[in-house]
Amino acid sequence: xxxxxxxSLNGVFAHLEMLEARAHEAAxxxxxxxxxxEKLARLKARVQELRLQRDELRAKVERQEKGQLGKRGxxxxxxxxxxxxxxxxxxxxxxATLQVFYLTGISGKLTKRGVCFCISTxxxxxxxxxxxxxxxxxxxxxxHRHSVPVxxxxxxxxxxxxxxxxxxxxxxxxxxxxxxxxxxxxxxQLQEHFSDQIEGTLQRNSLCNLxxxxxxxxxxxxxxxxxxxxxxxxxxxxxxTEVVVSCPPDPPASLAETAAAHSDLFRRTALHKAxxxxxxxxxxxxxxP
Amino acid sequence: xxxxxxxYIRRTVLKIPRDEIKTMLQKWGFLSxxxxxxxxxxxxxxxxxxDVVQLCEENSADIKQAAVLDIIYNYIYPNKRVWSVxxxxxxxxxxDFFDLTDFKKKIKRRLRSALKNVTVTFREYEDNAVWxxxxxxxxxxxxxxxxxxxxxxxxxxxxxxxxxxxxxxxLPLLCQALVVASNYHDIREMELRSxxxxxxKDIVFKRYSQNFQTYYPKPLQExxxxxxxxxxxxQENKNEKERIERVNRxxxxxxxxxxxxxxxxxxxxxFKSDPKMDVLDKKEPFRCLVKFSSPHLxxxxxxLAPAGMADAPLSPLLTCIPQKAxxxxxxxxxxxxxxxxxxxx
Numbered sequence: 001x002x003x004x005x006x007x008s009l010n011g012v013f014a015h016l017e018m019l020e021a022r023a024h025e026a027a028x029x030x031x032x033x034x035x036x037x038e039k040l041a042r043l044k045a046r047v048q049e050l051r052l053q054r055d056e057l058r059a060k061v062e063r064q065e066k067g068q069l070g071k072r073g074x075x076x077x078x079x080x081x082x083x084x085x086x087x088x089x090x091x092x093x094x095x096a097t098l099q100v101f102y103l104t105g106i107s108g109k110l111t112k113r114g115v116c117f118c119i120s121t122x123x124x125x126x127x128x129x130x131x132x133x134x135x136x137x138x139x140x141x142x143x144h145r146h147s148v149p150v151x152x153x154x155x156x157x158x159x160x161x162x163x164x165x166x167x168x169x170x171x172x173x174x175x176x177x178x179x180x181x182x183x184x185x186x187x188x189q190l191q192e193h194f195s196d197q198i199e200g201t202l203q204r205n206s207l208c209n210l211x212x213x214x215x216x217x218x219x220x221x222x223x224x225x226x227x228x229x230x231x232x233x234x235x236x237x238x239x240x241t242e243v244v245v246s247c248p249p250d251p252p253a254s255l256a257e258t259a260a261a262h263s264d265l266f267r268r269t270a271l272h273k274a275x276x277x278x279x280x281x282x283x284x285x286x287x288x289p
Numbered sequence: 290x291x292x293x294x295x296x297y298i299r300r301t302v303l304k305i306p307r308d309e310i311k312t313m314l315q316k317w318g319f320l321s322x323x324x325x326x327x328x329x330x331x332x333x334x335x336x337x338x339x340d341v342v343q344l345c346e347e348n349s350a351d352i353k354q355a356a357v358l359d360i361i362y363n364y365i366y367p368n369k370r371v372w373s374v375x376x377x378x379x380x381x382x383x384x385d386f387f388d389l390t391d392f393k394k395k396i397k398r399r400l401r402s403a404l405k406n407v408t409v410t411f412r413e414y415e416d417n418a419v420w421x422x423x424x425x426x427x428x429x430x431x432x433x434x435x436x437x438x439x440x441x442x443x444x445x446x447x448x449x450x451x452x453x454x455x456x457x458x459x460l461p462l463l464c465q466a467l468v469v470a471s472n473y474h475d476i477r478e479m480e481l482r483s484x485x486x487x488x489x490k491d492i493v494f495k496r497y498s499q500n501f502q503t504y505y506p507k508p509l510q511e512x513x514x515x516x517x518x519x520x521x522x523x524q525e526n527k528n529e530k531e532r533i534e535r536v537n538r539x540x541x542x543x544x545x546x547x548x549x550x551x552x553x554x555x556x557x558x559x560f561k562s563d564p565k566m567d568v569l570d571k572k573e574p575f576r577c578l579v580k581f582s583s584p585h586l587x588x589x590x591x592x593l594a595p596a597g598m599a600d601a602p603l604s605p606l607l608t609c610i611p612q613k614a615x616x617x618x619x620x621x622x623x624x625x626x627x628x629x630x631x632x633x634x
Contacts, residue, residue, distance in 0.1 A: 108585035109502050116502045145612060147501070150494050151445040157381055205387040205444040207415040212388075235384055 057263030488547035498544025546587035
């Protein structure tokens with residue numbers, strides 16, 4: 001008791017400190033042993049892993065040796081075709097399907113309430129814009145929203161074909177859009193690459209179905225201004241239906257012929273290609289001595 | 290040169306921000322490059338405009354050229370005016386071969402035959418848009434160049450954008466001229482108004498981003514994954530947040546919204562109260578006008594649900610604005626799911 005009293009008077013804190021220190025040491029030791037056990041377990045697991053691998057490789061080598069002795073070529077073991085390869089094949093085939101959709105120009109996807117179609121346009125190998133249509137199926141087929149330009153007669157085409165023949169509707173709409181894209185592409189190419197031959201501005205409109213402009217024709221080292229009016233009567237066609245080429249008054253005979261030739265050319269070939277042939281024709285003429 | 294023309298040019302130049310004056314004068318093309326070199330564009334705008342007027346005097350400018358400068362200014366700064374959208378109808382199905390020269394001739398003829406004193410100026414732009422500036426006069430007074438109407442028309446479309454002047458009385462004449470010149474039958478004003486001309490165009494020409502579900506290979510947009518700054522913070526409402534984002538994206542699309550300043554809802558619905566309370570003696574519609582204004586209304590509506598200020602999805606009355614192409618609504622009683630916005634012609 002007296003010891004206890006002596007303790008209680010001065011040494012309580014010291015005693016506590018000592019107990020604390022002991023506990024700390026014990027904890028540290030325990031932690032060390034735990035860590036060592038963990039390490040041991042890890043190394044054991046590693047050993048197992050490596051053993052497994054070694055066995056696998058051994059088996060593989062044996063099989064290969066057997067295979068080489070037995071049959072020609074490598075036998076693809078179905079067990080070897082990993083999930084990775086299957087996934088890669090799936091991705092490849094999906095990409096190919098998407099490419100097919102892109103190439104044909106019309107692709108569709110089922111939505112919650114209907115179908116969403118996407119029409120891609122192209123002109124002579126160059127891909128141009130795409131336009132989408134969101135269709136609802138119930139209670140009747142109708143267009144929910146779309147990104148078709150407002151000057152394309154979508155309502156007219158829909159009124160005629162949407163209820164009765166969706167395929168025809170898409171085909172007619174695709175024709176309109178592709179022809180428009182083609183006409184616009186020709187006009188843009190003309191302005192971009194042959195602006196030096198054009199006098200003044202190229203008068204065009206939203207549908208690009210009427211083009212009026214003046215261009216220079218050089219003949220015998222003199223330039224003559226020609227005026228041309230291209231009317232594209234068929235909205236599904238990217239070539240003009242009506243071409244009027246006018247020369248300046250009192251033209252020399254050869255010039256009238258050139259005008260007729262140009263008129264014919266514009267009716268048959270793309271606008272920018274026609275102009276390209278002019279410049280190459282000029283070059284060949286100038287080249288001649 | 291006429292005094293009024295000189296004054297008009299001076300005032301137009303004063304409107305232009307100083308850094309833009311030279312480029313705009315170059316676009317105008319009335320003063321030669323040599324003449325423009327003689328102007329010091331670093332002095333006070335007052336002095337710049339005086340110099341410009343001096344040079345215009347040398348070139349004998351008349352009101353036609355001054356009007357072109359005004360069109361150029363309004364083309365570059367269209368948001369200073371309020372634009373209304375008008376829709377035209379036609380019954381025929383013939384293809385329209387819009388001939389610009391023909392169009393301009395018809396408009397001029399129509400306006401000049403009705404009003405002798407009117408200044409009509411045209412300017413065409415690359416996007417197939419024709420800008421028409423009209424200064425109105427009366428049979429007895431010269432056209433007032435400061436009270437002008439502007440018309441923007443894209444060929445072969447049924448929409449016309451008009452920024453009318455204060456003189457509303459000339460609007461019917463203008464509408465008639467447009468209908469005749471563009472080969473349509475009639476024209477009506479849509480309930481769509483804004484300062485931002487391009488946004489109005491985006492709405493009616495459907496150029497705003499609509500989310501179409503297609504297989505068209507679009508490059509995957511990297512969505513910003515907000516960096517988890519502190520792992521101790523756990524988002525309890527993560528599912529709800531994601532749902533709101535998804536619903537918002539479905540409704541508003543991914544791209545920027547057209548810029549509108551307000552949406553106005555005129556309510557003509559019956560006041561719904563507890564029948565016992567009987568607030569109104571007579572059962573008549575409770576007239577009420579609700580107006581939402583914002584520097585950018587649609588963007589602010591888009592951010593309401595993610596900010597937690599409204600439930601997603603938002604009321605269709607708010608989200609239908611771009612698709613219905615209107616920002617003025619009249620809501621009447623309808624026996625249905627929600628009060629239909631019946632268009633009053």
